Amino acid sequence: MKEERVLLKSYLKTLKLPTIGREYPAIARACAKEDEPYETYLQRLAEIEVQHRQSQAIIKRLNAANFPMTKELSGFDFKSIPQINKKQIIDLSMCGFIDKRSNVVFTGPPGVGKSHLTIAIGREACRRGYKVKFFTAAELVNTYIEARAEKMVLRLEGHIKKCDMIIVDELGNVPFDRIGAEHLFGFFSQCYEQTSLMVTTNLPFVEWPQIFGDDERLAGALLDRLTHHVHVIEIIAKSFRLNASLKNNKRAEKVNHPNN
Numbered sequence: 125m126k127e128e129r130v131l132l133k134s135y136l137k138t139l140k141l142p143t144i145g146r147e148y149p150a151i152a153r154a155c156a157k158e159d160e161p162y163e164t165y166l167q168r169l170a171e172i173e174v175q176h177r178q179s180q181a182i183i184k185r186l187n188a189a190n191f192p193m194t195k196e197l198s199g200f201d202f203k204s205i206p207q208i209n210k211k212q213i214i215d216l217s218m219c220g221f222i223d224k225r226s227n228v229v230f231t232g233p234p235g236v237g238k239s240h241l242t243i244a245i246g247r248e249a250c251r252r253g254y255k256v257k258f259f260t261a262a263e264l265v266n267t268y269i270e271a272r273a274e275k276m277v278l279r280l281e282g283h284i285k286k287c288d289m290i291i292v293d294e295l296g297n298v299p300f301d302r303i304g305a306e307h308l309f310g311f312f313s314q315c316y317e318q319t320s321l322m323v324t325t326n327l328p329f330v331e332w333p334q335i336f337g338d339d340e341r342l343a344g345a346l347l348d349r350l351t352h353h354v355h356v357i358e359i360i361a362k363s364f365r366l367n368a369s370l371k372n373n374k375r376a377e378k379v380n381h382p383n384n
Contacts (some may be wrong), residue, residue, distance in 0.1 A: 143176040144169045185250040191258050195243040205236060205361045213241060216355065217248045222289050227321040227350055231328060232359030238324035241357075242291050245322065254288035261295040261308070268307035281314055289320040296327035296335050305336035309346050316349040323350070 136145040148169055155165040197217060202210045216228060228245075230238040246256045259267065271280040284290065300308060315321055327335070329351075333343040 141173055143173045147172050181253075182251050185253075185255060186247060189246060189250055189256040189258050191243050191246065193243065194247075195240045196247065197241075197244045200237060200240055200244065205359065207361050208237070208241075208357070208359060212355075212357070213245075217245050219245075219249050219252050219254060219289075221355060222249060222254055222320045224353065225317050225320055226353040226355065227323070228355045228357065229350070230322075230324045230357045230359065231326070232361065233326055236359045236361045238359065239293050242293060242322050242324055246289065246291050249289055255286060256289050256291065257284075257287045258291045258293065260293045260297075262298050264292055264311060265300055265304040265307050268311065269303065272307075284311070284314060284319065287319055289322060290315065291322045291324075293324050295323055295325040296332070299335055299337065302337055302339075305339060305342055308336070309342055312346050312349050317353070321350065 132148075133145055136142070151165065151168050151172070154160075155168065197213065202208055202213075221228060228242075230241060232238055243258070246258060249256050267280065268277065271277045312321070325332075329347055332347060333340045336342045336346070
């Protein structure tokens with residue numbers, strides 16, 4: 125019996141079935157106790173192996189996405205920004221737009237939750253089996269510049285093609301020079317109708333030329349590609365971070381001056 129178990133573990137290792145190797149004794153005892161047929165035993169073994177592999181695949185996709193922080197829709201305070209259509213956000217989290225190669229653009233001032241929502245939707249996409257990558261706009265441009273210096277642009281673009289969705293955060297926070305603008309345009313052109321994009325920006329579309337050194341032609345061509353198939357989520361609200369800070373300051377003032 126001992127030799128048979130050693131041989132079985134060897135076979136499971138060769139077949140790369142580690143979860144079955146760990147769990148088969150307990151499942152065997154449970155099935156024997158319940159007088160289950162062999163098919164049920166085999167089904168339970170296969171089920172736990174599949175579940176483990178799916179779980180590991182999700183973890184791998186989340187790590188590869190390189191999100192700067194963990195944000196979930198469950199942690200977003202929709203009540204503080206009633207201008208946001210919660211149903212629309214939930215619908216986007218179903219990720220149907222990715223299959224259609226459509227894009228999503230969040231516009232609005234800093235501090236209204238644009239990055240939170242994009243990261244949360246991106247994480248849900250990872251859980252649903254999509255390959256996602258997160259960049260700030262500045263990181264994306266720098267990645268292209270570094271790849272160009274190392275003659276690795278084709279390799280970088282190969283990685284981009286493997287993504288189902290790419291998040292470009294904080295577009296418009298920093299203007300780019302001509303080279304940076306051209307790289308950004310090249311990126312958007314490559315993704316057009318191939319890879320879904322989710323973009324956050326604090327600028328309305330009419331002000332996008334300033335991102336590209338006031339090159340209206342380049343900005344117009346980029347917007348033409350980005351907005352061909354797009355969901356635009358405009359958030360008109362005050363910064364909830366600023367509001368939270370002001371509330372905390374008022375509380376502190378009351379504590380320090382209880383008689384006021």
